[in-house]
Amino acid sequence: MIGILVLSHGNLAQGIVESGKMIVGSNEKVDYLGLYEGNNIDEFYDKTAEKIQEMDDGEGVLVFSDLYGASPFKATAYCVKKLPNTKYRSISGVNFSMFIEGVLMRSSMELDELVTHIMHTGKAGIKELFTEAQTFAKEEE
Numbered sequence: 060m061i062g063i064l065v066l067s068h069g070n071l072a073q074g075i076v077e078s079g080k081m082i083v084g085s086n087e088k089v090d091y092l093g094l095y096e097g098n099n100i101d102e103f104y105d106k107t108a109e110k111i112q113e114m115d116d117g118e119g120v121l122v123f124s125d126l127y128g129a130s131p132f133k134a135t136a137y138c139v140k141k142l143p144n145t146k147y148r149s150i151s152g153v154n155f156s157m158f159i160e161g162v163l164m165r166s167s168m169e170l171d172e173l174v175t176h177i178m179h180t181g182k183a184g185i186k187e188l189f190t191e192a193q194t195f196a197k198e199e200e
Contacts, residue, residue, distance in 0.1 A: 061165040062088040062114030066124040066131035083162050107134035119146035119170035125151035148174045154187045156184040
């Protein structure tokens with residue numbers, strides 16, 4: 060089974076994973092790491108590498124991070140050299156629908172296919188109420 064790891068600043072990753080349990084229940088091979096003020100960045104990078112390696116059973120690990128280019132995302136870039144034989148993919152800009160979809164679909168897709176699907180899900184799930192109001196109203200009728 061594809062592992063899922065969520066990385067963020069502060070408690071965001073924990074919130075996503077814990078809130079996900081309300082919808083999809085408790086799941087194996089789902090974990091999170093938060094980067095907090097005062098943490099040693101090198102230790103965070105090492106913990107990320109350890110967690111990815113530990114979660115990979117051969118099918119790979121999907122790593123979500125909160126912001127592109129920020130430290131949690133950079134931790135996954137660090138792992139490219141540190142874990143040359145570990146299969147993982149990294150997606151930044153995680154939102155709740157992406158996480159839920161990843162957990163629900165990871166047993167029916169291979170890692171690369173799952174990444175493509177999740178990227179689409181994340182983009183498709185962003186809506187603005189008043190732009191979508193007519194469509195929403197028709198669906199409710």
